[in-house]
Amino acid sequence: MTYDAYQSYQAVNLKAQTTQASPVQLVLVLMDGLLDELARARAHIEGRRYELKAASLEKCVSIINGMSSALDMEAGGEVVQNLARLYDYCAERLYRAGAELKVEIIDEVVQLLAEIRTGWQGIHDRHGAVRG
Template structure:
């Protein structure tokens, strides 16, 4: 048990260090990675019948979408693109909520696919040199 706590603390320090040194583009990519990890965890817990852990993982995913990705949108500078992303993030949040309430894997898969497409776009921006 002590080793597990130590590993968890070490992982948190690693994540905190990565966040502190990340540029805004990298932070968005980290949010996409985090939400995908939460959705994957929820899918596993759903398969195992662990409703409590599934609910916690979905809640974490919703939090990342709403308080991370959606909150990071710059509606003033982003215009129509930001508005479209806001609607898409709202749809993803509703899919996640539906998956949680109905113990349904299909909305989880749909949310993961949408977020994977968006996250890939952010990663491609960096690769193409278009991102800071």
């Protein structure tokens, strides 16, 4: 499969996943994409592909900022405020990982985001695919 064909497949797959998705399902799709992109960013640092590393980390920070801006700060209370702070922390750490070229920082962020994803998955599992 060529890279262009793979990209086309990914775009169709993403559209299929998001068309009828609940808000929680959308977060899970974003988290999965974010974790995949973090793996690419890590590989770019290891492979000394610094321009690609910068593009990957920029994409990651954009996804994190998008998820953070979608939080309902008024309705979510302290839990949502803490989640927003954690998203901000992850974005800041990714900037540092890019500047210092340290995969260990990316690993830290991956671990944090994987835990957050587990929480979102738990919400999905408890409430099913109810659209919000």
